[in-house]
Amino acid sequence: MAGQQDSGQDRTEDASPKRLADARKKGDVPRSKELNTVLMLLASLIGFAILGSNGVNAYKEMASNQWKIDRERLFSDQVILNGLHTPFVEALWISGPFLVLMFLAVFIGPLCMGGWVFAASSLKVDPSKMNPLTGLKRMVGIQGLAELLKALLKVILLGGISVLLFRANVDDFLSLGRLPLEQAINKCFGIIFSIILILVLSLSLVALIDVPYQKWQHAKKLRMTMQEVRDESKEQSGNPEVKAKVRQMQYAMANKSMLADVPDADVIIVNPTHFSIALKYSEDSVAPVVVAKGVDHMALKIREIGKEANVSIFSAPPLARALYRNSEVGETIPSELYLAVAQVLAYVLQVKQMSFPEQRRLVPPTDLPVPESMQDKKR
Template sequence: MAEEETGQEKSEEPTSKRLEDARKKGDIARSRELNTTVLLLAAAGGLLIFGAQISGDVAQMMKYNLSVSREAIFDPMLMFQYLGHSIMSMLHSLSLFFVVLIVAALVGPIALGGWNFSSESIMPKFSRLNPLEGIKRMFSLKSLIELLKGIGKFLVVGGLSVVILLLQQDDLIGMGSEPIIPAMEHAMQVLGWAFLWMCATMIFITAIDVPFQLYDYSKKLKMTLQEVKDEMKNTEGKPEVKGRIRQLQREMSQRRMMGEVPEADVVITNPTHYSVALKYNQVGGAAPVLVAKGVDFMALKIREVAVQHEVPILSAPPLARAIYYNTELEEEIPEGLYVAVAQILAHVYQMQSTRREYGPIEDVPDDYPIPDDLQHD
């Protein structure tokens, strides 16, 4: 819903879904100045590192091509041979320099926004042919920033170029009296350092452009409050999302419940299917509280945790079923089960007082008083 259509201000930060949708469309934060700066600095560094080697190879190539015999000049096939040799020599000489440029060309774009490929971004969009939209983009804030950046680059790089030429004029004039090979190597060094200093000026422009691009990208993706509400409604309304949320909630609840088992006073079981864990606060508790319950696999896990932490485990199938079906987690047991649970706890305390060892399941009498309305088969 566009801001113009709703009249609402886009004051909300973009949600993760909106950012993900934008990436799928190829709309991510990019800085052309950052890409250009990385590429130019890499080229300048490559000239400084490989400049002497390249100049030497160029000298050898010139020597090879200028040492042509009279017969070779009039032989077209030999001319093709000389040309092929020169091309292969220069490709070999420039191969490492080209590798540096290729790496820089790949690193620059992914340094801001990361790696992203979208088929939608390469599809033709006829809306871009709209002249009104084009005029609107020409007079936008982004166009003004681009104009200021262009003027800034011209002034800074141009001014520094003049300064570098003035500082290097003695070296440039002196090259005329040097032998050809040392002069070529010297020229490559002067060119590399001059190019590096000129490229370094781009760092200041990039330092301004990158924050602006991040700000402009975030501003463009901002949402109105109604858009955020609609997105939450649409997202949470999907059956798969709701199912996933319920699954996560169940897993969190089960982990929390299993964490309470070691603190329980007793685990009552129907050895095959049911397990319930009770905790009784003897100081201020009104009645025992159900801290964990489960059937089948979950019942087995409760018993395993109880054995690991030496929590008494007693077998009382009717009472276990009654507590399971009539009590929710973190709730006190029903009043009708007070007497039966009190007998269980008395038995547990008696076992503790005599320091008996607890087996996995203790067989105790199964005639606890359970009201008919609380019994469950």
């Protein structure tokens, strides 16, 4: 059952961008041999049309010069060697533009299909590719059958057209022997050009079928199962369980660092049980800074640490809720709460400077100016 579920029949999902990118890195992109062949033949036709007459005349002149041999050159070894070198260089120079055109056509075909790809991994020796059984499976598989049908189609199509072209031009070929050399060459060139043009147009029909087929076959090969899609999504976005664990660890580390700053606070404003906000004020800061805050269990922990460090604890439920909802650890308190917090800090500072009997006569501030919009009356 597992094998069936992982079979190609269950690969109903299109390949993801990541899967396509991974395949491209391995050099696995759609390719069409027929398109490459058509483009190379078209390049040869263009080369014949542009460079053909000049090339023929150049070769004719070169051959004529080579047959003009003086007696001294005929019996000189050095001259004979130079005579071989010179025509070779001239022939290469004449055919150079045509070869460059063919070279460009070789690169245009892959660019039209899947782009240029250089994969170093494809250069590695893969023993599995040398297994004859694997090769036999490819031959008798769907891909091998498609290649066989395509080859038969090409043979039938091009073979039939070649026979028709031969019958249509047989008289022209036979008449070349009765024409002067220059006329025969020009006429032969025209016949060959027309034949190649018709064959290229015929082969283009095969390429028009092969290009979409190769793209479809490549997309089908890279299709994914639903499980593969889910696994890839987990890899990209991260496993939810792992992410939750990481967040939990980050939260624990942040709380540990936050609680370590509680002993340095000037006051802890409480709800009195649900909320605790530890504030610290220094002359360098514009306003009091929140060094720690928490709710429920964390609020009790902040109070415990504050009591052990002799930090003043002030009960002001509206102010505690407003500070908790509208401030963050490490940041200054909102400007709307400056006055209320200033009254609390002034009271706490006075308490620290007084003796115990004097503290009993000091009245704590009760009607703190907390804006209505910042009050939270749920707790």
